[in-house]
Amino acid sequence: MPYPSERASRLGHVPVVNSQAVQDAFSRWEVAQATPADENRVTSLCRAVDELDNAGISDAVRFAITVDGSDSEVEATREHPTIKVGYVRVAASFIDFDKLRHAGAGDFVDPRLLRASHQHAAFDRALPGSGLVIPGSTGVDTWRHELDRFLHETKFDQASEQTLADMLLALHGSPSAPAVTAPLRRCPVCKVSDIQLSGGKIDVPKGGTNCPECGQKIYLGDVLRTEEEYMPEGSNRSSLTRMMLVAERLTSLGYMQLLFEDPQSYEVLGRTLFITDGPLGLHGTVAPLKRRFQEYLAEFTKHCVANDRPAAPLVVGVEKSGTFVEHAQLISHLIEPGHVMLPTTEYINRITGRPAGNPYGSDEFYGRRFFYRTKRGGVLVFTVPPKPGVTPYGDLDGELWTSYPTLRPVCEVLDHVQTRLYENAVIPVALAHSAASLPLGVGQSVLRALVQQSLGLPSRSQIRQAGPFAGPR
Numbered sequence: 001m002p003y004p005s006e007r008a009s010r011l012g013h014v015p016v017v018n019s020q021a022v023q024d025a026f027s028r029w030e031v032a033q034a035t036p037a038d039e040n041r042v043t044s045l046c047r048a049v050d051e052l053d054n055a056g057i058s059d060a061v062r063f064a065i066t067v068d069g070s071d072s073e074v075e076a077t078r079e080h081p082t083i084k085v086g087y088v089r090v091a092a093s094f095i096d097f098d099k100l101r102h103a104g105a106g107d108f109v110d111p112r113l114l115r116a117s118h119q120h121a122a123f124d125r126a127l128p129g130s131g132l133v134i135p136g137s138t139g140v141d142t143w144r145h146e147l148d149r150f151l152h153e154t155k156f157d158q159a160s161e162q163t164l165a166d167m168l169l170a171l172h173g174s175p176s177a178p179a180v181t182a183p184l185r186r187c188p189v190c191k192v193s194d195i196q197l198s199g200g201k202i203d204v205p206k207g208g209t210n211c212p213e214c215g216q217k218i219y220l221g222d223v224l225r226t227e228e229e230y231m232p233e234g235s236n237r238s239s240l241t242r243m244m245l246v247a248e249r250l251t252s253l254g255y256m257q258l259l260f261e262d263p264q265s266y267e268v269l270g271r272t273l274f275i276t277d278g279p280l281g282l283h284g285t286v287a288p289l290k291r292r293f294q295e296y297l298a299e300f301t302k303h304c305v306a307n308d309r310p311a312a313p314l315v316v317g318v319e320k321s322g323t324f325v326e327h328a329q330l331i332s333h334l335i336e337p338g339h340v341m342l343p344t345t346e347y348i349n350r351i352t353g354r355p356a357g358n359p360y361g362s363d364e365f366y367g368r369r370f371f372y373r374t375k376r377g378g379v380l381v382f383t384v385p386p387k388p389g390v391t392p393y394g395d396l397d398g399e400l401w402t403s404y405p406t407l408r409p410v411c412e413v414l415d416h417v418q419t420r421l422y423e424n425a426v427i428p429v430a431l432a433h434s435a436a437s438l439p440l441g442v443g444q445s446v447l448r449a450l451v452q453q454s455l456g457l458p459s460r461s462q463i464r465q466a467g468p469f470a471g472p473r
Contacts, residue, residue, distance in 0.1 A: 032351055046340065062096065066095070066277070070244070071087065084235065088125045088243065090123055092121050099113050099114075118431055123155070127243070147224070156250070162254060162258070164247060171293065172292055181204055181205045183223070192214070204222065272313070278318075280366050281366065282364060298385075302388055318380065319369075320425070336373065368392040375415055382410070386403045
């Protein structure tokens with residue numbers, strides 16, 4: 001690592017470029033996903049959307065609720081980069097497809113109808129990074145305390161009294177019977193594990209509890225286990241991102257729950273597409289929640305089927321970037337327009353460089369990834385949940401396509417909401433991202449200035465003026 005203001009030599013890269021060991025290393029490698037695709041392998045995994053089950057259901061879909069989030073970790077001052085603050089912004093976008101279509105029905109777009117077709121709501125939070133503590137607390141305890149406040153104080157919609165904490169408990173129950181406690185298998189303070197606990201776990205209510213071993217306070221937010229990745233002297237971007245993703249998914253489920261509980265709005269549930277930015281999966285310390293999401297959506301589906309809604313709720317996670325988006329674009333010419341590709345586990349392992357027998361996605365995903373070549377020729381990568389009783393990436397021979405009853409309606413709806421604003425983009429995700437995004441550059445500087453003003457830290461200009469060499473010029 002260089003000293004502050006130290007600069008590398010302009011020719012410092014030359015020895016690396018000329019190194020024989022470096023050149024030998026490149027000669028041994030190849031890009032896994034860029035290997036020329038086998039056309040027969042790709043086409044054998046594709047099927048025309050028109051041949052899938054549940055035709056006509058997409059015609060009744062009128063609304064879309066899309067949730068997207070952004071997170072940013074900034075240094076409090078450039079002179080003290082180890083003091084960091086994390087920002088999280090999550091936005092939910094509501095679109096009325098009928099109004100959207102009518103807005104563009106004429107020769108010109110009607111701006112009034114366009115504005116009426118879209119609404120959004122958002123919430124913002126700040127979370128402590130390294131170097132920031134509540135007086136008398138450690139850094140990790142400060143993170144735990146503030147994360148719990150985040151869950152308890154954040155209402156995903158101002159029209160509802162439900163908070164993210166309520167949805168976290170609902171997730172551990174069912175749509176009709178939310179849980180009153182969530183299980184925790186290890187105390188975040190004394191680290192006593194479920195093997196040592198008499199009941200095998202600690203049941204944490206909304207207001208928290210105390211560890212039966214050490215007696216220390218345990219918060220509902222500890223169920224997410226993000227404190228395990230907290231870094232007292234480094235970046236906490238990983239914990240921040242995991243919390244943002246959980247908040248996104250709890251927000252989406254919150255809107256589903258609202259429609260489910262309101263008899264007057266229940267009919268709307270079957271006419272709404274719920275979109276999440278990114279795949280339907282969770283990684284790292286929050287990955288165990290994927291089973292709860294899978295079971296919760298399965299219970300939701302059973303209830304919808306019992307009420308003559310065989311392909312509801314319509315849930316999809318749309319990806320904008322990443323390994324699979326790059327690969328889908330690479331092989332898009334092999335997929336016919338209007339066809340969807342179901343990559344098998346074997347195919348995924350091959351393009352990602354994983355071992356042949358690797359059980360991809362078994363511990364992280366509650367939906368399965370598909371590549372869809374739209375009728376206009378664009379490429380979309382998304383995940384949809386399976387029917388109840390099926391595990392994503394289980395690869396049951398002969399049952400793969402029938403295990404995803406919402407696949408056809410989702411493809412048909414996404415076909416009608418494409419936009420040329422960005423490459424392979426869809427309107428609901430673009431609008432949600434516009435409401436949720438935190439800008440770089442000037443935006444980072446403003447967020448940093450907020451930290452300095454709120455915490456009473458000197459800005460860079462103030463530090464220069466007060467420095468030992470400051471004086472009249």
